[in-house]
Amino acid sequence: MSILIQNGRIITASDDYIADILIEEDIIVAIADGMEGDADHKIDASGKIIFPGGIDPHVHLDMPFMGTYSSDSHETGTLAALHGGTTMVIDFILQTQGKSLHHALEQWQGRSDGNCYGDYSFHMAVTDFNADTRKEIVQLIENEGITTFKTFMAYKGALMIDDGQMVDLMAEVEDKGGMVTVHATNGDMIDHLIAKHRSGGKLSPLYHYLSQPEITESEASGRFVDMARYTDVPAYIVHLTCEGALDQVRNATKRNQKVFVETCIQYLLLDAGLYEQEDGAKWVMSPPLRQPKDQETLWAGINQGLIQVVATDHCPFNWDQKLMGKDDFSKIPNGHPAIEHRMELLWSEGVEKGRISANKFVEVTSTNPAKIFGMHPRKGCIAVGSDADLVIFDPNRQHTLSAESHHMRVDYSAYEGWEVTGKVETVILRGEIAIDNGEVQINKGYGQFIKRDKLSKMV
Numbered sequence: 001m002s003i004l005i006q007n008g009r010i011i012t013a014s015d016d017y018i019a020d021i022l023i024e025e026d027i028i029v030a031i032a033d034g035m036e037g038d039a040d041h042k043i044d045a046s047g048k049i050i051f052p053g054g055i056d057p058h059v060h061l062d063m064p065f066m067g068t069y070s071s072d073s074h075e076t077g078t079l080a081a082l083h084g085g086t087t088m089v090i091d092f093i094l095q096t097q098g099k100s101l102h103h104a105l106e107q108w109q110g111r112s113d114g115n116c117y118g119d120y121s122f123h124m125a126v127t128d129f130n131a132d133t134r135k136e137i138v139q140l141i142e143n144e145g146i147t148t149f150k151t152f153m154a155y156k157g158a159l160m161i162d163d164g165q166m167v168d169l170m171a172e173v174e175d176k177g178g179m180v181t182v183h184a185t186n187g188d189m190i191d192h193l194i195a196k197h198r199s200g201g202k203l204s205p206l207y208h209y210l211s212q213p214e215i216t217e218s219e220a221s222g223r224f225v226d227m228a229r230y231t232d233v234p235a236y237i238v239h240l241t242c243e244g245a246l247d248q249v250r251n252a253t254k255r256n257q258k259v260f261v262e263t264c265i266q267y268l269l270l271d272a273g274l275y276e277q278e279d280g281a282k283w284v285m286s287p288p289l290r291q292p293k294d295q296e297t298l299w300a301g302i303n304q305g306l307i308q309v310v311a312t313d314h315c316p317f318n319w320d321q322k323l324m325g326k327d328d329f330s331k332i333p334n335g336h337p338a339i340e341h342r343m344e345l346l347w348s349e350g351v352e353k354g355r356i357s358a359n360k361f362v363e364v365t366s367t368n369p370a371k372i373f374g375m376h377p378r379k380g381c382i383a384v385g386s387d388a389d390l391v392i393f394d395p396n397r398q399h400t401l402s403a404e405s406h407h408m409r410v411d412y413s414a415y416e417g418w419e420v421t422g423k424v425e426t427v428i429l430r431g432e433i434a435i436d437n438g439e440v441q442i443n444k445g446y447g448q449f450i451k452r453d454k455l456s457k458m459v
C-alpha cells in the first residue's frame, strides 16, 4: 500500500517546512514539494502539522506491583498510546529477586507478544545482580535487542540493588554495549520516613510526599552520577522531578560526564498541592509531585539541553486499587495514567504556551528517545528510509481531557477537565493508518517488538 500526504507542515527536531510525504509499504520513500501520482491513498494535510510518531520510553503495562497489577495491558496501553500520537513504547520487565533475567523476559513476552497495537520494546530491570545474571546481560543485548538495564535505588526488599551491585552492573553493561538507567531515590531514608510517619499515625497521601523529600532524590542522583563517573559510563536517570537532582546532573556535565535525563509530563504540569485533596491518592507516584519552583527548573532544563526526554512513567491503577491504601498511604499502589496524553499536553502546555519550541517538542518526545535507546534513524525522524511512523496533528483543535473519553483502561483521569489546544487526528504506524479521527484502523497484534541497536557513547 502507498500513501501520499500532501501539503502538511513537517516538523522534526531540526526542521519546519511544508512538503508532501510519500509512503510505500512501511517506510517513507520520498519527501518533496508538489508530488503527484497514483498513491493508493491520499491525505490532504493542509493546515495540519506532521511530526514523527511519539516514543514513550517509560511505561509499565500489566506490571505486578505493590500487590496488584497496573491496569493497562499491552493491548489497551499501546492502543491508548496510539490515540495520543505515541507509536512506540518501552515497557519495563522486572526481574524477580532470586530468579533469572530470562525468566522475567518470558513472563513479559507471555503478556505482550501478539497483543500490542503499537510498537514496543523492553528495558530489563535488574533487581539481583550476581554471577548468573551477569552472564545474561550479553545475551539480552546480542540476541534480544534489549540494551538498557534499569536499576532501583529504592523499593528495598523487592527491587532495590546496593551500590556494589550498581558499579559492577554499570561496568558489565557498558562493556557489552548497553546502558544502565536508574530510579534515583534514597530507599533507606524513604523507608525510615515512611515508618516514622506511620508510627505517628500520619497516614494520608500527603505523607507519601513528605516521606520522599527532595533531598532523597538529589542525594541518590548525585551518588548515581558519581558511580557512573567512577565506572566511566554514560548513564540515564528516569523520571527526574526536582531542582536538587537536576543540579547534580549540571555538576556532572561540568566534569564532562554524559548523563541523560528524563522527566515526565506530570512533573512539568502538576504539583504537590494535589496531595492535600481528598482524592490525593490519584497522584501517589514515586518520586512524588514536587513544587512550582521545580516545574520551572524542569522547563528550563529542557531548554538548556540538560533534560533530553519527556516520558510518562505510565503506571495506572483503578480507583479501587488506589483504595488499597485508603487507611495507609504506604499501601497505595504508586503510579498514574498518562500514556495517552503526553503529546497533546506537552504541545498545549509547552509549545502553545511558548515554553518550548515545536522542534524541541519533537526532540524530547521522539527523536531523543530514538537516539538514546538505539532506534535512530529507523524511528524518531521523518526521513527517506525511516519507518513511516507519523502523526497528523491539528494545532488549532481544542478539546477537554476526561475519563469519559480517554482510551486508557483506568476509571479516572489525572487531568480531568483540562482544556487542551491541539489534537492528534491521524496516526500512521509503519505505513498503516492506525488511528483516523479517533477510530482505530489496525488490529491487535500489529505492534511489533523492536530490537534495539547497541548503544553509542556519542549520542
Ligand code: URP
Pocket (backbone or CB within 6 Å): 060, 183, 284, 285, 286, 287, 313, 315, 334, 335, 336
Ligand atoms: O510511581 C511509580 N513511578 N510507579 C512505577 C514504578 C516506578 O518507580 O517507576
Ligand code: ZN
Pocket (backbone or CB within 6 Å): 183, 238, 239, 286, 287
Ligand atoms: Zn521509578
Ligand code: ZN
Pocket (backbone or CB within 6 Å): 058, 059, 060, 313, 315
Ligand atoms: Zn516507572
